[in-house]
Amino acid sequence: MNRTNWIKNLIVYGLLILGSLVMLIPFAWMISTSLKESYQVFATPVKWIPSPIKWHNYVETFTGLPFGRWLRNTLLVTVLNIFGTLVSCTVVAYGFARFRAKARNFLFIVMLSTMMLPGTVTMIPVFYLFKELGWVNTFYPLFVPAFFGNAFFIFLLRQFFMGIPTEMEEAAKIDGSSTVGILWRVILPLTIPALITVAILQFNGVWNDFMGPLLYLNKPELYTLALGINFFKSENNVQWNYLMAASVVTMLPSLIFYFIGQKYFVESITLTGQKG
Amino acid sequence: MSMPSTSVDRAEPSKSIRKKWFNASRKEALWFYVLISPWLIGFLCFVFGPMIASFVISLMKWDLLTPAKYVGFKNYSKAIHRDPLFWQSLKVTVTYSIFSVPLGLIFSLALALLLNQATRGMRLFRTIFYMPAVVSGVSVMVLWMWIFNPQIGLLNTVLGYFGINGPGWIFDPKWAMPSLIIMSLWGIGGGMIIWLAGLKGISPMLYEAANLDGANAWQRFRNVTVPMLTPTIFFNLVMGIVGALQTFGEAYVMTKGGPMNSTLFFNYYLFQNAFENFNMGYASALAWFLFVIILALTLVVVKSSNAWVYYEGERK
Numbered sequence: 001m002n003r004t005n006w007i008k009n010l011i012v013y014g015l016l017i018l019g020s021l022v023m024l025i026p027f028a029w030m031i032s033t034s035l036k037e038s039y040q041v042f043a044t045p046v047k048w049i050p051s052p053i054k055w056h057n058y059v060e061t062f063t064g065l066p067f068g069r070w071l072r073n074t075l076l077v078t079v080l081n082i083f084g085t086l087v088s089c090t091v092v093a094y095g096f097a098r099f100r101a102k103a104r105n106f107l108f109i110v111m112l113s114t115m116m117l118p119g120t121v122t123m124i125p126v127f128y129l130f131k132e133l134g135w136v137n138t139f140y141p142l143f144v145p146a147f148f149g150n151a152f153f154i155f156l157l158r159q160f161f162m163g164i165p166t167e168m169e170e171a172a173k174i175d176g177s178s179t180v181g182i183l184w185r186v187i188l189p190l191t192i193p194a195l196i197t198v199a200i201l202q203f204n205g206v207w208n209d210f211m212g213p214l215l216y217l218n219k220p221e222l223y224t225l226a227l228g229i230n231f232f233k234s235e236n237n238v239q240w241n242y243l244m245a246a247s248v249v250t251m252l253p254s255l256i257f258y259f260i261g262q263k264y265f266v267e268s269i270t271l272t273g274q275k276g
Numbered sequence: 277m278s279m280p281s282t283s284v285d286r287a288e289p290s291k292s293i294r295k296k297w298f299n300a301s302r303k304e305a306l307w308f309y310v311l312i313s314p315w316l317i318g319f320l321c322f323v324f325g326p327m328i329a330s331f332v333i334s335l336m337k338w339d340l341l342t343p344a345k346y347v348g349f350k351n352y353s354k355a356i357h358r359d360p361l362f363w364q365s366l367k368v369t370v371t372y373s374i375f376s377v378p379l380g381l382i383f384s385l386a387l388a389l390l391l392n393q394a395t396r397g398m399r400l401f402r403t404i405f406y407m408p409a410v411v412s413g414v415s416v417m418v419l420w421m422w423i424f425n426p427q428i429g430l431l432n433t434v435l436g437y438f439g440i441n442g443p444g445w446i447f448d449p450k451w452a453m454p455s456l457i458i459m460s461l462w463g464i465g466g467g468m469i470i471w472l473a474g475l476k477g478i479s480p481m482l483y484e485a486a487n488l489d490g491a492n493a494w495q496r497f498r499n500v501t502v503p504m505l506t507p508t509i510f511f512n513l514v515m516g517i518v519g520a521l522q523t524f525g526e527a528y529v530m531t532k533g534g535p536m537n538s539t540l541f542f543n544y545y546l547f548q549n550a551f552e553n554f555n556m557g558y559a560s561a562l563a564w565f566l567f568v569i570i571l572a573l574t575l576v577v578v579k580s581s582n583a584w585v586y587y588e589g590e591r592k
Contacts, residue, residue: 012393012394025430026430029423030419042428046428088318091311092311092314095308095309099305100304100305110319111319116570116571118563118567119522120546124560128329129321131340148314148318149315179307208413210524210528211525229414230414240422243418243422244419247415250413250414251415254412
């Protein structure tokens with residue numbers, strides 16, 4: 001028995017370690033390249049640990065090149081998106097969770113089915129709408145829609161609200177709290193894990209969004225990081241070390257948020273995954 | 277997706293205050309509409325309205341600048357009868373989906389099963405496997421372009437250690453599609469997390485009962501794990517199909533649809549038509565083709581799910 005257990009563990013952990021290597025090596029490769037001198041990038045045989053380690057690549061990427069500006073643009077769009085999403089989705093989800101109306105179930109199903117709708121079906125008319133509003137080459141098309149809710153997040157928050165017992169709200173109602181007051185003081189404090197999840201997911205979506213900026217931003221000084229990296233890549237002489245440094249910096253916030261919010265994150269995804 | 281089974285109706289109002297109940301319920305409905313108004317307005321302006329408009333545009337010849345001209349269903353018949361690239365882009369997208377979705381499901385399930393066996397270090401491994409799924413977008417694609425670099429990329433470097441002369445990956449018409457499928461498998465951690473949740477939901481009693489009946493590991497997997505996981509398979513399958521059919525960035529950023537149209541994804545071809553050639557009418561017709569395909573596939577999966585998805589809480 002012990003012997004078979006030992007063999008089983010050997011196989012399980014052997015495969016897990018092998019899998020981990022496959023997952024991690026691309027990251028290592030990226031970091032290694034980002035720290036190389038330009039002439040070392042194409043040197044054969046490949047050196048995994050660059051010497052000298054050129055930390056300065058990171059400084060150059062974000063001062064000498066427009067990446068600094070692109071980073072600021074991306075941050076602005078992302079923060080506005082997260083704010084808009086949290087406000088709108090919370091309010092809408094609360095409506096769906098706690099207030100009855102004849103059309104509620106119908107509207108809820110309509111909302112869920114929009115998640116299946118491919119974005120390209122609405123892309124051209126929406127582009128035309130924003131173009132007519134004079135919003136091309138502004139950030140408006142990239143963050144204004146966030147203030148009108150997002151079906152997936154509304155669904156996620158609504159599921160979460162449904163799990164909160166109504167007693168406390170009723171007590172607050174008797175004490176004379178308004179609907180907005182109840183939502184703000186009673187419900188929201190209990191919803192923080194779900195709100196963190198929404199914020200992290202929205203961060204990842206917007207931070208890495210490519211299609212939106214591609215459609216609406218044509219001036220390099222307005223680019224977001226995603227667009228900037230693509231633009232920088234398309235130049236004739238690709239400088240892989242700078243490109244990888246920019247990629248590392250672009251990926252870093254997502255990874256940091258993931259490590260910090262891992263607990264909430266995994267739980268909430270589990271929640272939607274099971275009930276979805 | 278199945279509808280959430282949670283009951284939506286709360287406590288019945290007391291009958292003794294019937295008159296007041298009428299007012300209260302109207303007030304409640306009013307609050308409902310006030311609260312959901314952001315979504316409702318957004319839905320009308322950014323989803324429903326544009327959908328109608330998109331269909332109308334698909335019946336037009338329109339370059340966004342000069343007035344549109346009504347052409348009936350010509351855009352649709354052009355795609356079917358006179359545009360080989362339409363069929364090529366469909367073939368590319370379907371091929372990619374047929375390989376990347378099932379392979380992704382199998383590998384992520386295998387990973388979740390392995391992880392479920394690990395007593396120690398489960399959290400650490402879970403974190404590592406999920407890491408690639410956390411990062412996404414252009415930076416990942418650029419990283420993979422560098423990995424696929426035929427001369428000194430990671431893949432051909434590693435293959436070189438074993439004396440293998442690696443292919444040209446995304447620069448080789450034969451290898452470009454497999455390359456993108458390989459790349460998609462790097463992100464299977466996302467599916468894995470959902471499998472893990474499904475596995476956790478299986479009662480240990482079922483396994484004990486199977487053990488008492490003398491079931492071996494394969495029989496336990498086949499007769500307990502798989503049936504109990506069918507809701508998760510269903511969820512991952514629908515999400516996988518819908519996602520794979522809409523692949524765009526890989527084509528735009530990494531291959532520009534090439535080499536030799538071997539990665540001309542449907543959405544990329546649509547984008548080219550809309551924003552490079554300004555055939556808005558034709559592009560809209562393409563979008564409706566994709567919509568109908570996604571709708572049909574989703575319906576097939578949903579309809580068939582009655583036969584193969586087992587919901588524990590469901591009454592027959």
